[in-house]
Amino acid sequence: MSAAEAEKELSALLACGADRDALRDWLQSQIDRDALAFDAGAPVETLVRRRAQRMDWLLQHLWQQLGLQAQADIALLAVGGYGRGELHPQSDIDILLLLKKAPDATLGKQLEQLITLLWDLKLTVGHAVRTIDECETAARDDLTVMTNLMEARLLCGDPGLSARLRDHLSPVQMWPPDAFFRGKVDEQKARHRKFEGTAYKLEPNLKSSPGGLRDIQNIQWIAKRRFGDQSLLAMTRRGVFLPQEYRALTRCQLFLWRVRYALHLVAGRAEDRLLFDLQKAVAERLGFVDQPGRLAVEQFMKQYFRAVLTVRNLNDVLVELFSEVMLGTHQKSEPVVIDAHFQQRDGLLELREFNTFAKHPESLLSVFVVLAETEGLTGLSATTLRLLRHSRQRVDAAYRANPRYQQLFIRILRARANLATALFAMKNTGILGAFVPAFAQITGQMQFDRFHHYTVDEHTLFLLRNLVRLSDPNTAGLFPHAERIMQRLVQPELIYLAGLFHDIGKGRGGDHSELGAVDALQFCKQIGLSDGDVELVSWLVQSHLAMSLVAQRKDITDPEVIAEFAAKVGTTQRLELLYVLTMCDIRATNASLWNGWKDALLRDLYLATREYLRRGSALLPADSAALIRDEALQRLAADGIASEPVHDLWRLLGGDYFSKVNGETLAWVTTQLLAQPEDSDEPLVIARQLPSAGGTEFLIYVHDQEFLFAAITALLAQKRVSIQAATIHTTPYGMGLDAFVVLEEDGQPVLDLKRLQSIQRHLQQHLRDVSKVPLNLQQSSTKRQPFVLETRIGFSNDARRQRTALELITLDRPGLLARVGAAFKYCDLLLHNAKIITLGERAEDVFFITDREARPLSQEKQQQLEHMLRLLLDAATTATTAATPGAALVAQSPLSQASHSSSPLSQSTDSQPTKKMTAT
Structure with a gap:
């Protein structure tokens, strides 16, 4: 439909007295037609100006229809983006009703009718009713108002009023070019700080993030204040831009307009944030398609981030050039x-x-x-x-x-x-x-998940910046081991090269660590490093994930785990560099990922491995347990606790408990249990801040019951804490002795005393009978998941420790751990330890389990457990009904398909033993 035809259609509607529903339908039909044109490849600049033009017609017709053309000394002006003649599908309609004096009752009613009618038409209207003097006062006091009014465009009414407003707002009257420039630069700096100075984040803002549309507009506003013309072409003719810069900036602006246009269509609202849940649909709307090893959404975001990088760089240059011209900084x-x-x-x-x-x-x-x-x-x-x-x-x-x-x-x-x-x-x-050509390939590369918050190139630079800060002798001493390593390096270039190449293989398909190691090897040889240095850098790149995987997924209290990791590392030099690289890598991934708990895990693994490499041999399990008991006895003796009741208690705990804790923890647990009345039958729940300050630990001592692990995890989830690790132990006398390390949702320990006590009471109240604990297994997630993450389940048996490690990678969801605990119970398994990791939308958890005879799982048992896990994890999650342990949970899952013939739920259970600690 041509412009003339659209205006004729609107005129006809108004002439025949069309009601508001008909006008709303006409407006929607125009959006729908433009959307079809957009999808067919119509120039976005044509579409945004066409929508502004149609809005002009609508306002002009309504102005006449309401009799406002008969009023003197009033004008209707478009301001802001609408004033520039740019309207995206859901953009606000910003208007100014400019008056010579305050309106009388009749005019006031007419203006109210106009605004009400616009809102009834489902238009988002930003309006102001001001006299010229009021506009002048507001603009003088507020640079944002001044900027908005600079783009005022007359739609209807008295042109003399509009001209007088321009005169009152001229640089001679207020905001001369140098003051305006300073204000807009300060405004831009403050805006950039809100986004941590980077545009390369998971959910950027099209307008306000560094390199966004607002940065282009800022250049235009400054130029208009200085030269009277804000068009990019006019600035090029004046020599402000080089021709190639003009072409680059224009190309980026049109691309960002297309993204914004598609985003409005997909969101159905005025949305400028490229929200994670919308990115895939926007990419599809823009015509990107999946390719082998490259998702459409990742291709789209890469192009987006490269565009904003260009805008950000040109903005930096032009702002500095304006500074030299307007402020004369080159003469200072x-x-x-x-x-x-x-x-x-x-x-x-x-x-x-x-x-x-x-x-x-x-x-x-x-x-x-x-x-x-x-x-x-x-x-x-x-x-x-x-x-x-x-x-x-x-x-x-x-x-x-x-x-x-x-x-x-x-x-x-x-x-x-x-x-x-x-x-x-x-x-x-x-x-x-x-x-480094390989680095150019990752510029703007984003991974489509909630875990990686920055593009690969920006993440890499953040990692390098973290390394630089550790090397500064004036640092605050937050990471003493890492700082000491960095500050004494003779060849710091080696770890910087490892950091530069650690993720350089991403976006190509395959193992990025392997690909990056090859790139690092070739580059380091090319720049003339020695063979030993080349090999070291390449090894660091290839192994840069190894330390975090061991720390977060394996039992680092196990001497054999330390020995195995030490064998992989080989030397203290490699260990130290890998420790620092791993720390800086995690801290550069996203702001919420690093916390005291991860710091403690990495530090403990580093120190234990360093000690092993220094000593050159591993402790036998029996020797390790003996050392743990000896350390605990020394701590208890220092607190005045006699050894006889301690040994009596320890006999009741079972010998394998001492392989699950260290000496400090054993002493603390012993103290807490000895302090309890012998005849108490109440659940014991005690909280403490871990000595490393990395997390809050809840010690739970209660009768072992069906679904105990599932119930505890559900209760902790109800209090909105995140489980990081679990140590699960059942004594030979039927008592559960479990410890859970938790963090608040922001990654910090639970430090508020009242909240800590509330969690304790919540656990104590409900653990008397876990059969009544609602597991909420079908509670739907509050976040949409725009993609499917395939559940992966893997097993590995540890013959020495006689247990099986289950590795579960799946989509995170409410009630996940409760479902896993239910699967263990259905399959009649014992859970001993757990490492809980949540990476954005992914849960990557490791559980150390055995059968009822404390043996590793047989192949048949592994298949049975995998089958049960998939049944429970694939169950519908859209309902909101809560489940309790036992029969209600059975009703939610197709358990009749399970391969095992008997569930412990169908078997009678013996009465629970009393809690009194008496040796037999």
């Missing part, structure tokens, strides 16, 4: 000469000659050497940034093969003063991707 101080090619001015490094990069190719890297090594520098000047971007094509294969330039790259990585600043500048100018 004399430059300080650094060497033949570079000088600094006001903390920024700049070229002494415009053609330095062309005449001296080594300066493309030496500029970063100077930036990294020189104290007091905060970055590169705008001209230098611009020239670097336009010179990066000089860094080709021959350049990378030049030994002189290779040594410059290594020298950058050895710098101490500003290494992180230099690395981010290398990335943003494209020099890092040019010198």
Whole structure:
């Protein structure tokens, strides 16, 4: 439908007295037609301007219909994005009703009718009714109002009023260009801080994130205040932009417009956040399709992040150039000469000659050497940034093969003063991707999950920045072991290279650790590292996940686990570098992933392995248990507790308990149990902050009952705490002695005393009879899951410790652990320990289990358990009814299909023994 036809159709509707429903239908039909055109590839700039034009017609017709054209001294203006003539499908309609004086009763009623009618038409209207004086006062006091009014466009009414408003808002009257520039730059900095200074996050904001549409608009607003014209083409003609920069910025703006248009269509509302749950649908709407090893959504997000990187970089350059023009910063101080090619001015490094990069190719890297090594520098000047971007094509294969330039790259990585600043500048100018081509491939690469919050390139730079901070002797001492390692490194470039390459294989399919190790090997050889250094960097890349996997999925109190890990590591040097690399990697993945519990796990594994490598041999299990008991006895004796009641108690616990705890924990548990009255039959629930401050531990001592583990996990879930680890033990006398390490939802220990006591009371109250505990197995998740994660189940038997490790990777959901506990009970299994890991939408849990005879699971038993787990985990999760242990849970799952003939639920149980601790 042409513009003339659309206006004619609207005129006809209004002429025949169409009601509001008919007008709403017309508006929706226009959105639907535009959506079809958008899907067919119509230019987005045509669509956003067409919608603004249609809104102009509607407002102009309604203005006449309500008799407002007869009113003098009033004007209707479009402001904001609508004032620029840009309306996306669900954009707000921002208007200003401009008056010469306050409205009388008649005019006030007419204006109220207009706004009410617009809202009745389901339009989201942002309106203001102001006189010129009121507009002037608001604009003078608030830069946001000023910016909004700068884009005012007359729709109806008195043109003289609109002209007078422009005069009152002119740079001569208020907000001269230099003050306006300072205000908009401060505004932009504050906005960027809200997003942690990065646009490369899991759920970016199309408008407000760094590199978003607001950064383009900021340049346009500043230019309009300075030159009177805000079009990108006009700024290019004035020499503000280079032609290639104009083309790049225009291309990015149109791409971001298309993304925003698709997002509005998919969301059905005015949404500017690229929410995780919407990204897949937006990608499909934009025409991206899955390819082998590359999801459509990942292709789309990669293009998005590369676009915002371009916008962010150009914005940085142009803001700095505006600063030089408007504020005269280039005249504020004399430059300080650094060497033949570079000088600094006001903390920024700049070229002494415009053609330095062309005449001296080594300066493309030496500029970063100077930036990294020189104290007091905060970055590169705008001209230098611009020239670097336009010179990066000089860094080709021959350049990378030049030994002189290779040594410059290594020298950058050895710098101490500003290494992180230099690395981010290398990335943003494209020099890092040019010198390390594999890095260019991961620029903008995002993984479609809730675990990785940043693009691969941004995550890598954050990791490197974490390493740099550990190497600073002025750090706060939060990670003393890691800081000591980093600060005494003779060749820090080796761990920086490992960090640079650790994820460089992502996005290609296959094992990224293996792919990255090959890339690291080739690159390190190319830049002339020794064979030993090459092998070390490649090994670190290949093994960069090993330490976190052991710490989070294996029982690191087991000497054999330590011995096995030590054999893999081999040397103390490798261990130290892997420990630091692992810590910095986890901390750079997302803000909520790192916590004190993970810190404690990694630290304990590092210290235990270091001690093993120093000693050169592993303790036998019996020796280890003896040492644990001896340490506990010493601690108890220091507290005045006699050994005789201690030994009496320990005989009741069972010999395998001492392989599950360390000496400090054994002493604490012993103290708590001895303090209980012998004739008490109440559940014992005691909380403590772990000595490492990594988490809160709940010790639970209660009669062993059917579904005890499932009930405890359900009760803890009801109190909204996250389980990190569980130690499960059943004494020979029918008592459950379990310990659960938990964190709050924000990753911190449970520190509030009242909340701690509330959780304790909740557990004590319901553990008297767990058959009445609601498991809530069918409670639906509050988060939509836009994809399916296939459940993976794996088993490995530990012949020495006589148990089986079950590894479960599945979609996280409410009641997950309760379902797992139910499966163990149905299959008549014993749970001894558990490692609980939640990575975004993924649960990656490890359970250490045996059969009732305390033996590893047979092949048949493993198959039976896997079958039961899949039955329970695949059960419907959309209902909201709660289940209790036993028959109600059976009713929820197709247990009649289970391969085992008898469930413990169908068997009678003996009465529980009393809780009195008496040896027999």
